[in-house]
Amino acid sequence: MKIAVVGTGYVGLVTGTCFAETGNHVVCVDIDASKVARMQRGEIPIYEPHLDVLFERNIKQGRLSFTTDLSEGIRDAQIIFLALPTPPGEDGSADLKYVLQVAGQLGGLMRDYKIIVNKSTVPVGTAEKVRTAIAEKATTEFDVVSNPEFLREGFAVDDFMKPDRVVIGTSSERARKLMAELYAPFVRQGNPIYFMDERSSELTKYAANAFLAMKITFMNEIANLCEKVGANVDAVRIGIGADDRIGKRFLFAGIGYGGSCFPKDVQALEKIAEDARYDFRSLDAVMAVNEDQKLSLIRKVKGLFPEGLRGKKVAMWGLAFKPDTDDIREAPSLYMIEALLREGASVSAFDPEAMENVRKQIGDKIQYGKDEYDVLDGADFLIIATEWAVFRTPDFERMARSMKAKLIFDGRNLYDLNSIRERGFTYYSIGREPVL
Structure with missing residues (x-):
């Protein structure tokens, strides 16, 4: 099939690349000209394990391409996926301005039957709003489908290629048949495609x-x-x-x-x-x-240092909200950093992938280490904020030599209590007795 994907964030780029991997011809559309230029040169703009291999292969084989021109991108497409941001508004509702803006443009650009698929996470009733926006200028038949994504950052490629289920909301038999054909290669092992109405799909x-x-x-x-x-x-x-x-x-x-x-x-x-x-x-x-809960470790820290944290050097392992991603949105680490700096402490942090994103957001308010041991030099204590695999079996002797005190506050419960006790560390974790 010929497919267009509008939006090349995590969802859009994974969606487009994985559809290309099963033999479809995919054009990804984005308004960010510099980002599109990078992708056209074969540079992947996000960190997602295993995506780079599929990305490079499908560009090389001519099944995956990129453009800033919406008209060009959708011209030959049978199915158009909308993978656009739906950020929270001031009242907490999902902001549909990007989705509806593109939907309005599509109506005047389509020259033959197309299926427009909401891949973005959208409120109940969005399919009707998209249908109305397109219909204002449309001169051809079309269907609007809800097809929510269930991708976990860090596992998005596996989740897409081997989904435990596919949810499709449509009232059109024509759209149903094409969507079933599109997803058939991904459910060959028998995992289900659930067809339902659009509103139920959106709420799912x-x-x-x-x-x-x-x-x-x-x-x-x-x-x-x-x-x-x-x-x-x-x-x-x-x-x-x-x-x-x-x-x-x-x-x-x-x-x-x-x-x-x-x-x-x-x-x-x-x-x-x-x-x-x-x-x-x-x-x-x-x-x-x-x-x-994001500040539960900080309360433990302050309880151990009643004199205050001013002048304390804090090492932090992990900045991303979870391992195997560079995503720092709503990451507990940022909340803790803010609280520590407010108390007068200094913070030196290491993360395998997310440091550049943190630097873009908060600048040089903290120091960034070249590895996990670099940030421990002279530290009064260590906070573990993300459960990266590299932090699970560290060199504890090297840690002890570098730190002022053998003191760890672990927000991810990485270590066995008996093992950490044998190594002589004072250790606070979540929901377990402290090792003193």
């Missing part, structure tokens, strides 16, 4: 992310309770995760969720409920607990 994405955010938040509250009653959250996690009604995933306690999806989508779902005059009380609790 928000419901999925909100439920996962709720699961994470519940475990963080259990972890906080564990600390009060002397229980171990790791044991509790294993005990409840064995129940197949609950499952093992998203049960790891930590310092809150971040990223581009969970915070935005939980907030947007609450706004959808508010507009429908429904009081979604559990979402209010999820958001409040998550904001509080």
